[in-house]
Amino acid sequence: xxxxxxxxxxxxxxxxxxxxxxxxxxxxxxxxxxxxxxxxxxxxxxxxxxxxxxxxxxxxxxxxxxxxxxxxxxxxxxxxxxxxxxxxxxxxxxxxxxxxxxxxxxxxxxxxxxxxxxxxxxxxxxxxxxxxxxxxxxxxxxxxxxxxxxxxxxxxxxxxxxxxxxxxxxxxxxxxxxxxxxxxxxxxxxxxxxxxxxxxxxxxxxxxxxxxxxxxxxxxxxxxxxxxxxxx
Numbered sequence: 001x002x003x004x005x006x007x008x009x010x011x012x013x014x015x016x017x018x019x020x021x022x023x024x025x026x027x028x029x030x031x032x033x034x035x036x037x038x039x040x041x042x043x044x045x046x047x048x049x050x051x052x053x054x055x056x057x058x059x060x061x062x063x064x065x066x067x068x069x070x071x072x073x074x075x076x077x078x079x080x081x082x083x084x085x086x087x088x089x090x091x092x093x094x095x096x097x098x099x100x101x102x103x104x105x106x107x108x109x110x111x112x113x114x115x116x117x118x119x120x121x122x123x124x125x126x127x128x129x130x131x132x133x134x135x136x137x138x139x140x141x142x143x144x145x146x147x148x149x150x151x152x153x154x155x156x157x158x159x160x161x162x163x164x165x166x167x168x169x170x171x172x173x174x175x176x177x178x179x180x181x182x183x184x185x186x187x188x189x190x191x192x193x194x195x196x197x198x199x200x201x202x203x204x205x206x207x208x209x210x211x212x213x214x215x216x217x218x219x220x221x222x223x224x225x226x227x228x229x230x231x232x
Contacts, residue, residue, distance in 0.1 A: 114216060121136075137174035
């Protein structure tokens with residue numbers, strides 16, 4: 001082996017160097033989160049490698065990629081070595097990851113449990129800083145026909161337009177509905193308003209032979225299911 005070949009050997013690579021080559025020769029799963037983000041930004045600064053810079057950025061969000069994805073371009077630019085172009089690249093890549101997760105959940109389509117509802121809705125509402133209330137419309141095979149945002153902001157019974165929900169259910173031929181909303185606070189305990197909305201929709205739907213199958217409260221990493229807890 002020549003001196004040049006020896007210097008190019010993987011075993012001689014610095015831990016903070018050559019993330020592109022590492023992906024090429026070892027595969028993408030061999031890279032750490034910091035190394036993957038380093039590939040996005042391309043370079044670090046005079047005093048810090050791209051990988052070291054990305055380790056510092058990730059450390060600021062406790063190495064949580066979901067938290068990193070919530071940082072704005074302006075917040076990313078607060079890190080020395082991250083300009084507007086690099087910040088935009090990071091934000092765009094993490095948004096693609098979020099959308100991919102959402103699409104993978106949609107491909108499953110059939111709702112078989114509360115977990116499958118969580119997998120469908122968490123990428124959409126699980127990381128929001130405000131509350132959103134959604135309705136999932138199902139056919140008689142429990143496959144998703146449609147999912148619609150019903151309200152945005154604080155949730156109260158007055159914000160739920162029962163007629164609109166049932167009108168849409170009849171139009172798309174739904175025989176089952178699942179309610180889902182997020183709690184940005186992270187609490188999984190249903191409020192009195194949550195319970196009232198569920199009961200209101202349940203009673204109205206029964207007259208049309210449409211069933212309310214579940215109501216999920218969703219946070220970033222967990223959920224509460226009315227059906228699983230036996231309070232539907």
